[in-house]
Amino acid sequence: xxxxxxxxxxxxxxxxxxxxxxxxxxxxxxxxxxxxxxxxxxxxxxxxxxxxxxxxxxxxxxxxxxxxxxxxxxxxxxxxxxxxxxxxxxxxxxxxxxxxxxxxxxxxxxxxxxxxxxxxxxxxxxxxxxxxxxxxxxxxxxxxxxxxxxxxxxxxxxxxxxxxxxxxxxxxxxxxxxxxxxxxxxxxxxxxxxxxxxxxxxxxxxxxxxxxxxxxxxxxxxxxxxxxxxxxxxxxxxxxxxxxxxxxxxxxxxxxxxxxxxxxxxxxxxxxxxxxxxxxxxxxxxxxxxxxxxxxxxxxxxxxxxxxxxxxxxxxxxxxxxxxxxxxxxxxxxxxxxxxxxx
Numbered sequence: 268x269x270x271x272x273x274x275x276x277x278x279x280x281x282x283x284x285x286x287x288x289x290x291x292x293x294x295x296x297x298x299x300x301x302x303x304x305x306x307x308x309x310x311x312x313x314x315x316x317x318x319x320x321x322x323x324x325x326x327x328x329x330x331x332x333x334x335x336x337x338x339x340x341x342x343x344x345x346x347x348x349x350x351x352x353x354x355x356x357x358x359x360x361x362x363x364x365x366x367x368x369x370x371x372x373x374x375x376x377x378x379x380x381x382x383x384x385x386x387x388x389x390x391x392x393x394x395x396x397x398x399x400x401x402x403x404x405x406x407x408x409x410x411x412x413x414x415x416x417x418x419x420x421x422x423x424x425x426x427x428x429x430x431x432x433x434x435x436x437x438x439x440x441x442x443x444x445x446x447x448x449x450x451x452x453x454x455x456x457x458x459x460x461x462x463x464x465x466x467x468x469x470x471x472x473x474x475x476x477x478x479x480x481x482x483x484x485x486x487x488x489x490x491x492x493x494x495x496x497x498x499x500x501x502x503x504x505x506x507x508x509x510x511x512x513x514x515x516x517x518x519x520x521x522x523x524x525x526x527x528x529x530x531x532x533x534x535x536x537x538x539x540x541x542x543x544x545x546x547x548x549x550x551x552x553x554x555x556x557x558x559x560x561x562x563x564x565x566x567x568x569x570x571x572x573x574x575x576x577x578x579x580x581x582x583x584x585x586x587x588x589x590x591x592x593x594x595x596x597x598x599x600x601x602x603x604x605x606x607x608x609x610x
Contacts, residue, residue: 269396274382275417281311282354285379289361290319290368293521294472295434296360297322299384299406301331302430303357306414309422315349319368323518328471329433330426338370346370353379360406362390362399384409387570388559401571404446407434411454425462432463433472440525441469445573483513487523494530498594499601501527502537506583510542524549534604535597539586546579546586554604556597565593 269277284307288296300316307314316335326332338346350356350370356379358364364371374381375393383394386403403409411431414423423431435455439447459465476484487503494501503523513519520540528536528551535556538549548566550558551574558575562568566577579586594601 284312284314284355285353286316286357289366292322294437295405298430298434299359299410301329302427304331305427321517325475329430351377355380358383362387404451405435405438407431408454423461428458428461428463429468432458480519499534499605501530501533504539506541524551534601541583548577550575556604
């Protein structure tokens, strides 16, 4: 197992480096990857950012995004070669190789040194060096600390700072979530000092909706939102037809689950989405109710205490029925939680 001094020595000379965010990268995964990319290029490394899937259009402003290699049938062999020939592979914002789908076995096979930077629970032991903390609100927060610890704070320019800020801002729910610590504000203040335009980043992420996405949002809230008062739960269930009807693009469901959670007296908010690759669940909670445990136990998933994801091999309707049925198991806990944070 490497230590930090070993990593610093490794990065002191030019290397072939691959950076991988998790499948379906969000602002934290992509912002962390591109922020680290910008830094490593300044250190004269040859850097490739590889994603197994595309990412939301509202992240296309990020510096370096045009260089991201998104996996498809035509470039699989090229990407495989990059990973197998890399000196170092950075794994960002995930801690299980299952989170990079078909490229997981390739990374495992590669002789490259694997460096994990992440903030999720229950990591797998596949990395040669881990810079991780479940107390961090975002992987981008850890990337900032990683660069500073290497002694290179001055190499963080406004572009790198804005990529990292995007990850922190979104993973804290615009600084509303319980994970918004004193350190989050400290890191954010430093990113602002380094040139991050927080107003610009906030607008680019939250104020660039397409007309079809807003129509889809209205439909989802008016036609697909269910409130289960007895369980202090609300969920939004979107089927494949709904997505086709509104010509839904990657990222159009991003943040939708938060509307369910925002309902008065709701402790648990869930988004259930039917896509070609299967049924996905996004879970959010308030207080001490652990959606990580719920997702892990019932939906082959996990994540954080208050934010997790999962999947289902059942049909869309069967998944909804299963979800409503298992709520009986948590009824007492959900009702107890509501008194902890609602006046």
